[in-house]
Amino acid sequence: MPQIAQLAATYSSQIFWLLLTFGFVFFVIGLGMVPKVQSTVDARDKKIADDLEAARAGSAAADALEADWRARENEARAAAQARIVQAKAEAARNREIALAKADAAAGEKLAAAEREIEAGRVKALGEIEAVAAEVASDIVQRVAGAKVPADMALQAVKAVI
Template sequence: MPQIAQLAEFASSQIFWTLIFFGITFFLIGRGMVPKVMETVELRDKQIADDLAAAQGARDAADEQEDAWRVRENENRAAAQSLIADAKIKAATKTETKLAKSQERLDAQLAEAEARIEAARIDAMTEVESVAAEATQDILARLAGAKVDKRTARSAVKKALANG
């Protein structure tokens, strides 16, 4: 069979060209393209690592700024509370002062009113004594037919009012 006889010759030629093709392919791809791809992958990995480090740095800076903001906010809140407390104290002091002045004015008005009432009571008592003395004179004159002077009638009315 002639086909089998050509097989060795044909196979060696096929093996030779296959080795040449794979050799060229190995050198072009394996030695030329693969290092470039690996370099790109390494560059990409480095870029990702740098980006992650930058993001972590930004996060740390943001956390520091947030902490500083919280400290300032707490200080401002404490200052505001202090201002509110001072305002309350000032308002309470002003209120106490106004109340004291109002109380003094009311006490003065009360004392004045009590003095007027006392004067009116004294005037009323004097008037009552005067009316009672006259009534006593009239009663004695009608019942007993005796006349009593005003001075005696007044002293008797004063004694009766003092005892009664």
């Protein structure tokens, strides 16, 4: 059969061209393009790893900044609370001083008013005694017909009052 006799010649030619094509593809793609693609993939992987590491470092720095900020915020809050307490104490002290001054002024006014009242009372009592002595002297003169000196009548009225 002639078809079988041609098989060796046909297959050997096909195997030759197959090996030649695969060899060409291997050298061009395998040795020329694959290393470039592989280096690009490696560079991309390295870039991703570096970016992830930078992100982790940035996150750690942000956490440290946040902790520092919270510490400063807590210190500021404590300082503000201390200032509030100090301001309240100072306001209370000022209020006490103002109340003491007002109380002293009111006490002085009250004392002055009491002195005026006492002076008025003493003056009124003196006038009442003088009027009562005059009236008593007039009554004694009208009833008994005797003249009583003003100083004796005043002493008598003071003894009775």
